[in-house]
Amino acid sequence: MPTAHLRVWRGTDDGEYVEYEVEYDEGMVVLDVVHRLQATQTPDLAVRWNCKAGKCGSCSAEINGKPRLQCMQRMELYPEGETITLAPLKTFPIIRDLVTNVAWNYDQARAMPELRLRPADADGNRRMAQIDIDRGQEFHKCIECYICQDVCHVIRDHPENMAGFAGPRFFVQLASIAMHPLDTNTRRATVDHGFGLDYCNITKCCTDVCPEGIHITDNAIIPLKERRVDEFHDPLRIIARKLTGRG
Amino acid sequence: MAQASTALERRYGDTQRTDRWWLEPLLVGSGLLIFVVYSTVSGVLGEYWAFETEHGLYLSPFFEPLIHPEFLPDWFSPAILILWAPIGFRTTCYYYRRAYYRAYFLSPPACAVREPAGSYSGEGVFPFVLQNAHRWFMYVALLFIPILWNGAIRSFWLDGEGIGIGLGSVLLTVNAALLTMYTIGCHSLRHWVAGGLNQFSRTPLRRLRRRLWEIFTIANEHHRLWAWTSLIIVGVTDLYVHLVASEVVTDPNTWSGPI
Ligand code: SF4
Ligand code: SF4
Ligand code: FES
Ligand code: FES
Numbered sequence: 001m002p003t004a005h006l007r008v009w010r011g012t013d014d015g016e017y018v019e020y021e022v023e024y025d026e027g028m029v030v031l032d033v034v035h036r037l038q039a040t041q042t043p044d045l046a047v048r049w050n051c052k053a054g055k056c057g058s059c060s061a062e063i064n065g066k067p068r069l070q071c072m073q074r075m076e077l078y079p080e081g082e083t084i085t086l087a088p089l090k091t092f093p094i095i096r097d098l099v100t101n102v103a104w105n106y107d108q109a110r111a112m113p114e115l116r117l118r119p120a121d122a123d124g125n126r127r128m129a130q131i132d133i134d135r136g137q138e139f140h141k142c143i144e145c146y147i148c149q150d151v152c153h154v155i156r157d158h159p160e161n162m163a164g165f166a167g168p169r170f171f172v173q174l175a176s177i178a179m180h181p182l183d184t185n186t187r188r189a190t191v192d193h194g195f196g197l198d199y200c201n202i203t204k205c206c207t208d209v210c211p212e213g214i215h216i217t218d219n220a221i222i223p224l225k226e227r228r229v230d231e232f233h234d235p236l237r238i239i240a241r242k243l244t245g246r247g
Numbered sequence: 248m249a250q251a252s253t254a255l256e257r258r259y260g261d262t263q264r265t266d267r268w269w270l271e272p273l274l275v276g277s278g279l280l281i282f283v284v285y286s287t288v289s290g291v292l293g294e295y296w297a298f299e300t301e302h303g304l305y306l307s308p309f310f311e312p313l314i315h316p317e318f319l320p321d322w323f324s325p326a327i328l329i330l331w332a333p334i335g336f337r338t339t340c341y342y343y344r345r346a347y348y349r350a351y352f353l354s355p356p357a358c359a360v361r362e363p364a365g366s367y368s369g370e371g372v373f374p375f376v377l378q379n380a381h382r383w384f385m386y387v388a389l390l391f392i393p394i395l396w397n398g399a400i401r402s403f404w405l406d407g408e409g410i411g412i413g414l415g416s417v418l419l420t421v422n423a424a425l426l427t428m429y430t431i432g433c434h435s436l437r438h439w440v441a442g443g444l445n446q447f448s449r450t451p452l453r454r455l456r457r458r459l460w461e462i463f464t465i466a467n468e469h470h471r472l473w474a475w476t477s478l479i480i481v482g483v484t485d486l487y488v489h490l491v492a493s494e495v496v497t498d499p500n501t502w503s504g505p506i
């Protein structure tokens with residue numbers, strides 16, 4: 001049986017890394033090894049998980065410095081004998097060991113505009129053409145693992161920005177509302193408000209780490225930024241608006 | 248065994264990444280620097296270094312279209328009248344922004360690597376708010392596509408000899424093609440053509456715009472690739488035309504006389 005050399009964060013903010021050796025079986029993922037560690041050596045190790053299938057978004061942690069889902073990282077990815085460092089998400093307050101308090105994200109969720117659907121057709125149905133909704137389908141894959149929120153340097157390195165920045169996960173949500181074919185929110189409530197979009201310098205770390213492969217920057221953030229350009233910075237539109245007296 | 252606490256990890260460059268995260272910003276930063284230095288030298292010294300072969304067969308893309316008003320002093324390189332447009336377009340491009348924010352501003356140097364700046368205010372404040380001018384530059388960049396294709400097509404016709412092909416014609420054509428891919432993959436153009444719509448199905452025109460959006464999206468997904476290949480080829484083509492025009496190298500071609 002191969003042996004994993006783990007270096008795991010233990011404790012709270014003033015905790016420390018503790019090294020462990022754990023035997024594991026072939027085909028295991030990092031979370032399996034953490035569970036084995038918990039079962040054999042450290043029954044008090046705090047780790048959050050649920051589905052072990054990359055779908056609940058609970059087991060986010062930093063593995064060798066990269067935000068990841070512990071249940072989706074196969075042990076084969078790490079050369080045998082090398083130390084694997086496991087840390088909690090560094091952007092959020094630590095509760096204990098590998099578990100952080102991600103409540104800030106729930107605050108951002110509450111601040112998002114709600115979808116306001118157009119009235120239904122006369123027969124009581126609402127109809128959308130496939131062509132109008134397929135762009136937004138990618139956004140619905142989000143599992144709210146908050147790995148993108150964790151990696152985003154706007155708040156990771158500058159926590160003071162947390163007050164005015166919703167973060168990539170919520171730009172995805174904002175995009176799905178702003179692009180919805182039946183939504184009636186005003187531009188002011190979505191695009192103009194922006195939710196701190198200007199802080200993002202499209203350096204794409206969120207996209208790099210998203211376990212669902214959502215093109216967060218290309219398909220949500222940049223299109224939102226471009227809608228803001230439409231509103232405030234496009235020379236042709238500014239002239240057109242002046243000429244027609246609209247907008 | 249006790250090790251560094253999280254408090255200590257809040258220093259620049261601090262990360263637990265074990266891969267060579269510094270390699271990408273290093274390569275990207277060096278690549279951009281080489282190009283900026285080369286194009287400045289080539290563009291500014293334009294008047295001292297032939298940029299057009301005889302009979303106008305090959306004209307360096309840095310000088311296309313050639314604008315040379317009489318009243319400008321001799322030292323004033325015609326490239327200066329051209330280069331502001333591609334420089335502005337690329338500087339405000341979403342891909343290049345990512346590249347130089349990471350490589351030069353170290354903001355962040357790589358994902359999950361601590362950045363040096365003590366505070367950060369993003370693209371909402373001066374000077375970065377000027378990045379919004381990308382839309383303006385995009386409109387100008389669209390004009391350059393036919394202009395560069397025109398230069399490429401011209402390079403297959405030598406006065407007095409007629410149609411033919413040389414290494415220079417090939418380079419100019421590849422340059423125009425890669426620049427086209429780079430431009431149609433522009434995020435701003437992709438948005439402009441249909442990205443702002445929510446109901447594509449409403450009218451045939453909107454369906455058509457959506458179709459174009461899909462096509463531009465194919466180029467957009469590889470925007471970084473087109474950004475680099477088009478950058479490299481334009482530099483290589485410019486250098487090649489200079490070398491041929493100043494008779495340092497001979498252009499292999501199908502024409503019989505000297506070009
Ligand atoms: S692209 Fe923007 S939102 Fe995504 S991680 Fe970078 S700064 Fe944050
Ligand atoms: S967008 Fe991706 S990385 Fe961010 S919370 Fe959703 S699934 Fe996780
Ligand atoms: S345990 Fe559900 S995503 Fe990892
Ligand atoms: S986004 Fe790169 S050219 Fe427009």
